[in-house]
Amino acid sequence: MTSLPQPAPGATKLGLVIDLDTCVGCHACAVSCKEWNHGGASGPLPDYDSRGANPDGLWFNRIHSYETEGGACGSRTVNFPRSCLHCEEPQCVTVCPTGASYKRAEDGIVLVNPDICIGCKLCSWACPYGAREFDEDESIMKKCTLCVDRIYNETLPEAEREPACVASCPSRARHFGDLGDPNSAVSLLVLARGGVELMPELGYKPTNRYLPPRKAVVPTGPVEKPLRAGTGFSASLLSLVDRVLSR
């Protein structure tokens, strides 16, 4: 059913909180996402021409890097992981003619049923975040499942029941939890750090939140004082050379 579930107050909204301050842009989350999902319920995630001149392929998570200027964080490099935000009002779901795309009422996860997708690609046009990718081999649409086959997987130890991207992040920049519960750890983190929605102007009400980078404190002034070694000709020559070099 591609009509959206009625949003109930206090309903569970599983999602990610991504810290743009501490993300180091290492692509570990993207790689472990690819690895898990390649073998998981949505797999395979095919690659095309992977050893040729134009490698191409299907990923649910992609890491961009940007230079920012102005704004609260000042000028800095921002690494930006991009994946499905499991929106509350996702047009990717409502445009689907077959009912293959759906949003789960119980936890808000947006999924594609691979058995009925006709591969019309309209859902990918309807996603402003570029989060859906087409499997050219199976001719169906695929997307981030929030690792639905991990987070409820009772064959995994409880500590591992989180999305692969969250588990693999070496700088703990990714957090997973219930953003519908105002007292959950992720909701409190969003509150404390002023977490934001991406492109709220489009009205999709994404569940995932991004924590803005903090302003970097860069030490100013010379770190070392030029040496003044005694007096005399060689000392002033040295001091001159030192001054020229430390300019």
Place this chain on the structure above:
Amino acid sequence: MTPSASVLLLTTLTGFGYGLLAWLGVFGAARGLPQQPWFGPLAIGFALAFASAGLLASTLHLGRPERAWRAFSQWRSSWLSREGVAAVLTYLPALAFAAFWWFDGPGAGTTLVAGLAAGAMGMITVACTAMIYASLKPVRHWNNAHTLPDYLLFALYSGALLLMLALALGGGDLKGAALLAAVLGLLGLVAKLAYWRHVDHAAPLATLGSAIGIRGATARPLDKPHFTQNYILREMGFQVARKHATRLRKIVIVCAFLAPTLLALAAAFGLWPAAMAFVAVILAACGLLAERWLFFAQAVHVAALYYGHEV
């Protein structure tokens, strides 16, 4: 957005087919068509052939055409599903129109009602097609007040040209249809110019700062996630050089609208009507395909922001 042959064919051919069906309904009701028993079914078949060719082209472009029947299920939320349902439903009154024309006669009440119903259903199908694009929020070139009226207008215009040709071939009086086509051609031109004016001046949907959650900052791409293509860039990152676009717009103005309008006027005043109508239809088909190509190629998807494109 990448213009694919299937959607170009779908939107133009169904425009011609359903446009003709609409005018057959109206002219039939007004007794403006040749009254021979063969004319109605033949002309209706002609219209359905155009529409069916377009629908077939769009079905073949699906990743899984064998599952296409599933697309009829989500008409409550999806314009694509509604388009499919409306397209199939249109065959019922259209075939009834042909049958009543043959059995009850062109002037019968049943023929008149079936003709108007078929025309209305055809235009509803065109409207659903238009709404697929008009409702997509991430593409500002489509998600605006021009898309729906433009699709309807272009369908009525191309349908009037086809009717003119059908009348020329069927030995009917084509003056009314030709004048109608000329008026619609001029209206179409004005609408297209207004659309271009709108999309060239409207504000972008979002900024890269907002797309990455850093308000008030300017951002520029430093490193891409990948050095070569991916699905998003192939499908949504299509860019057309301004030079080519400007030239194509001129071709559209002349080929899709001005030249067919002049030819229709010539036909209306009795100057080799059949030849004029034929050339007008061919020119308009090429021009409208170019128009549709630009409608896709110049549409920018907001997700292209992430790759540093201007939206």
